[in-house]
Amino acid sequence: MQVRVTSIESPFRFLAALALLPGLAGCFASSGGESSSDGGQPGSRLRVALAFPPAENFSPYGADATLLSRLGVTEGLTALDANGGATPALAQSWRREDDRTWQFTLRDAAFQDGTDVTPKAVADALTRATQAKPAPAALAGVTLDAEADGSRRIRITTATADPVLPMRLSSPGLAILSPKAYGKGNPDPVGTATGPFEITEVNGGGSATLDRFDDYWGGRAQASGIDARFVKDGTARANAVRTGDVDIAEAIPVAQAATLDKATLKEAGTTRTTSLQLNTESGPFKDPKLRAAAREAVDSSAIVKGVFEGYADPGAGIYGPAVTWAESKRVKPAGRADAARPDGTRITLATYDNRPELPEVAQVVQQQLQKAGFQVKLEVREYSRLESDALAGKFDAFIGARNSLLDTGDPVGILAGDYSCDGGYNLALLCDKNVDRAVKKADGTDGTGERQDAAMAAEAEILGTDAVVPLAHQQIIAGVSTEVRGVILDPYERTLVGAGTRR
CATH class of the missing domain: 3.10.105.10 (Dipeptide-binding Protein; Domain 3)
Known part of the structure; x- marks a missing residue:
């Protein structure tokens, strides 16, 4: 797969221009109803408007980590359930061996570049995160060592007792990427993550194109891909929902909520x-x-x-x-x-x-x-x-x-x-x-x-x-087309679209 990256002189100029428009007509190409290239089931693409553009070239360690998580690109060893407890993700189970040591058993999964998710790859990814400058927020004050333990397990040891390690590993900043992602500079999540959608094109700070990752361990996504636009202006996002130019718009300002049909408003409590x-x-x-x-x-x-x-x-x-x-x-x-x-x-x-x-x-x-x-x-x-x-x-x-x-x-x-x-x-x-x-x-x-x-x-x-x-x-207030099902509004604001999100 070839990935095309298009630079623009100023992503902020692009966003400022969008903010002046009453809507986003013409920004999103319609691509619904086409079959995937490998003969799989048909699936419409999702048109999504996000509030914040990538600030760090989609680095998985900083603010952009949550952006990647919300688009269904990256995953960690664990996730959080509705009550804030750790639940399986790339790790299907875990146990605590002693105060400082945990053993995680990996599920069968593949990276988006076609390589397998192995204990060594996971251990190397976590080790890279511990060496990042600045360190991911989830690792503040924490020292850990990760190593492969056989063909399906990884052992993680912390310098001091860490009773919440499984919860900590759910952080979007501790997502697991393939070895190919780690070159010079920040890791590159384009085509190297494990989620149901993979990034195939990035247009500066204005937009990104994602396609369905057909070998996702959780089952093929029902949407064939995502066309994401980063639109800072909340009025423009609301207008785009109202005119049907987007399927999903996050972070609708309170002042704009009354302008939308109630059937397109989705609300959820947040932390x-x-x-x-x-x-x-x-x-x-x-x-x-x-x-x-x-x-x-x-x-x-x-x-x-x-x-x-x-x-x-x-x-x-x-x-x-x-x-x-x-x-x-x-x-x-x-x-x-x-x-x-x-x-x-x-x-x-x-x-x-x-x-x-x-x-x-x-x-x-x-x-x-x-x-x-x-x-x-x-x-x-x-x-x-x-x-x-x-x-x-x-x-x-x-x-x-x-x-x-x-x-x-x-x-x-x-x-x-x-x-x-x-x-x-x-x-x-x-x-x-x-x-x-x-x-x-x-x-x-x-x-x-x-x-x-x-x-x-x-x-x-x-x-x-x-x-x-x-x-x-x-x-959370999100604008969602009445044709869309399966939008995920979780209280931690880590998710938005997933394998079950469809139009």
């Missing part, structure tokens, strides 16, 4: 929470009493009603209703400071516009804080121009959306990364000994139920500092 992060290291919110004042000023129900128009739940904690076990185990925060009077305290509140609802959320929060007595300057930028300043503590407050179970499915992972002294994504710059102690205890806890209990105890410690104010637990 994504929109939160207000308060800078605990410097500035006014170093004072816990002013943080308490900010928390008391925020009315999350007004945000859910006014901004999300009901397509969200009021902020209850770091984990929301889509984390099915969280509410029954939630612990009430203790030891919160008494609120002080803001008395005109000046603060800078920042957010990003990649998610169209966030600037609206920020405006509502700005008004609520001002009503409480703060003076609030609002700053909105594109995310890539904002992240470094936010992590450096250059803002007093920050509003962002974070999927609490995206990287590993382990509830403790986001606590360590976002709220511990050594956390790599600690936007609140929180460094609290009680929080670190609770997170460390949770991280060392074995057993699913016991680990969940420990995670909720750590959540209570974090919320007790008022470093974070949960605002809303978001829902």
Whole structure:
């Protein structure tokens, strides 16, 4: 198979042009109803509009890993079930040999380049992931060694006990690619993955063509392929669904949902929470009493009603209703400071516009804080121009959306990364000994139920500092043609199309 890669001078110019169109008429060629070239069953192609273009040339280690997963290209040894537990994928079973060692038995499967999925190939792929710079988020703080163990098994040993390793290996950033993928630079997933669809053509940051992988271990996909377009503008995605130019459009903005026929709207809860992060290291919110004042000023129900128009739940904690076990185990925060009077305290509140609802959320929060007595300057930028300043503590407050179970499915992972002294994504710059102690205890806890209990105890410690104010637990809104069946809207936002998705 030949793969053609077409470069364009500026993918962002292409996306900007699309954003000016009322729809995407003519962008997608119709190719439904044709038989596959090997005489297999007929299957229409799916026309899919995605919100974010590949940012790293489809590298499987960074943000693009989820993009590959959502298009049905890549897979890991495991996947996550509806309750966040590990379920078989390329590994059909596993067992724990001791605290640090696990043995995984592989199923019979093939890579898209025609070679077999072997223990050596899997071990080499995982070893490459451990050597990636930066390392995939799922491997943060984890050292592991993978080696082949006979003809169908692989043994993985971690430097310290890792009770959630099977969940960790479900991460899109730990997808298994064939040896051919690993040359110079980032691994190339084009024609080297294991999923039901393989990439056959990439057009810069504007589009990609995928064909059905006929030897997929889970059975031949019902669609013959996917024509994917990356369309940043949410209005353009909604218009494309309304005019029939696409079959599936992800991330329909709340403001556009009312413009679509209800029969084309699909909703599902997610583990994504929109939160207000308060800078605990410097500035006014170093004072816990002013943080308490900010928390008391925020009315999350007004945000859910006014901004999300009901397509969200009021902020209850770091984990929301889509984390099915969280509410029954939630612990009430203790030891919160008494609120002080803001008395005109000046603060800078920042957010990003990649998610169209966030600037609206920020405006509502700005008004609520001002009503409480703060003076609030609002700053909105594109995310890539904002992240470094936010992590450096250059803002007093920050509003962002974070999927609490995206990287590993382990509830403790986001606590360590976002709220511990050594956390790599600690936007609140929180460094609290009680929080670190609770997170460390949770991280060392074995057993699913016991680990969940420990995670909720750590959540209570974090919320007790008022470093974070949960605002809303978001829902997925997708536009789906009434002719399409089998779209997969999972709470972790890792999937969209699969072998059973069809038109």
